[in-house]
Amino acid sequence: MAGILVYVLAKDGEFNKNSLGAISEAASVVGSIGGEAAAVVVGGDIADDKLATLGNYGATKVYKVDGPEGVAQPAVDAMAKVMNDNGIEIALFGGGLLGLEIGAGLTARLDAGVTMEVTGIKSEGGRIIVERPVLQDSQIVDVAFNGKAVIVGRLNAFEPKETGGSAAVEPVSVEFSEFSLKAELVTRGEQRGADVNIEDADILVAGGRGLGEADNFKLAEDLADSLGGAVAATRAVVDAGWYPYAAQIGQTGKTVAPKLYLAAGISGAIQHKVGMQASENIVAINKDPNAPIFEFSDLGVVGDLHKIVPKLTEAIKAKKGA
């Protein structure tokens, strides 16, 4: 067993923050199991001196693979080869989407164990143990691996730490499986809807499927206006075309930490929570008393948003006018 291989996601030559966090996490645990923290980058045509900067987060080596970027299966081929050639038995991914797909494929290829949504990695007697919150974060399981391990982090679970240093870059030539090339990216990262900024807002009113229809985002907008904030959304409503992708919070959207996050008609799925749980004050309006969002809100309001939100907007306007 020698070291940890971290998949590094990139787009337009920029590394994903969650991948950098995963490198830092690998660097901090690798000491106790032996070997080095290595990174692998597939495609993207990134210059060697840029790849070497992954050393600043704790990678000692970067395997550079020429191939298609932004799809999972070529990365499975690449990581399996690097791991087999170098005796690496642990693969690590930051949170997101592609990591789940590559991680799952790699699990099958290496006949490994896989754990996702991982929030912590520790080692006991040279054996890696990971922590995974399950069942809406109501329990945390400690999982160990018998053999090779694929670990997929939860979004924002691992913070990038700059330690200085530069990594050695080693090109690897990979022969891709025929089937790996049968999913071809046509366009990547299309931004649907207006380019709104939710990351700099102190106050966010977030709307979800509970709004009922696209036009009802007006309720969230009016409330946000009264508070001097911006409007954010869940994937459910962005996928439905109700609101712009740029306003989406969560695993495949933005990470925010405003002074006030007020949710209207949002269930509080983990993939949404991971993008907003650092908010200072969390208020949720939801008609379902069992909605998971009440487990992590500071003020929960069990009721119909259609009745409450318009009156709340009026009351806030009145208060401000007073």
Add this chain to the structure above:
Amino acid sequence: MKIAVLVKEVPDAAVEKRIDPASKRLDRSGEKNLNPFDTHAIEAAMQLREGGAVQVDEIVAVTMGPDSSKSALTKAVSLGADRSVQLTDDALAGSDVNATGYALAKVLESESPDLILLGQQSDDGECYAVGAVVADHLKMPSLTQVIKLDASGDTLTCERQAEYGYDTVKVTLPAVISVGDAINEPRYPSLKAIMGAKKKPLETKSAGDVGIEAGKVGEAGSKTEVLGLNPPPAKAGGELIADADDDIDGTVSKIVSWLDERKLI
């Protein structure tokens, strides 16, 4: 074209799910149901059939699970599948993602579908992973979280949201596609379909029937091991306004003063 839809039996949404501290497995004793995310996969198969762009000859629902999982298959058939296959064997109990994906790939081999559809996640294990494991075993391309699926000849044009926005990906069949819940609005089964579902063929297979190596499945064949179970870190409980609708004005003024106390207005 033949479509196989993978469906799973999960605890009903109304059941509070818990891990049994002794076995460290999910307590599956309560009411069960078809994984709600899988109804979108069945609906996607039905829309391909009804869309007419490709000819869909057969839709087969496939599950791996205990005896009770037959009712998940019956529900899948009531939603449109023509017949169903249940892989059930005591040797499979306690399989992790890797073992589950391997076992499902073995049953699917015996069906040779052109397209395998799955849900975006199971409502219990939430591993988002079975599709990609199955695909690697079957040497097929795969994609997850697909919210738009168009078929033409042997090519699928898929759209899905990934880390940087929406991607469009062309996938050549045979392929494994997990669909996101925004792909469609699943239909309700008609009374006739519900009544008829029990009469459609349901085939039961054991691990041996499909050539599953016993050492690769079940708890013993799994490469993950749950060592322990801990409560999450204690967090200060939030305030709750229950029955807010009973007194909207009162509710609103409570929210306003809560916000005002924290200088948020």
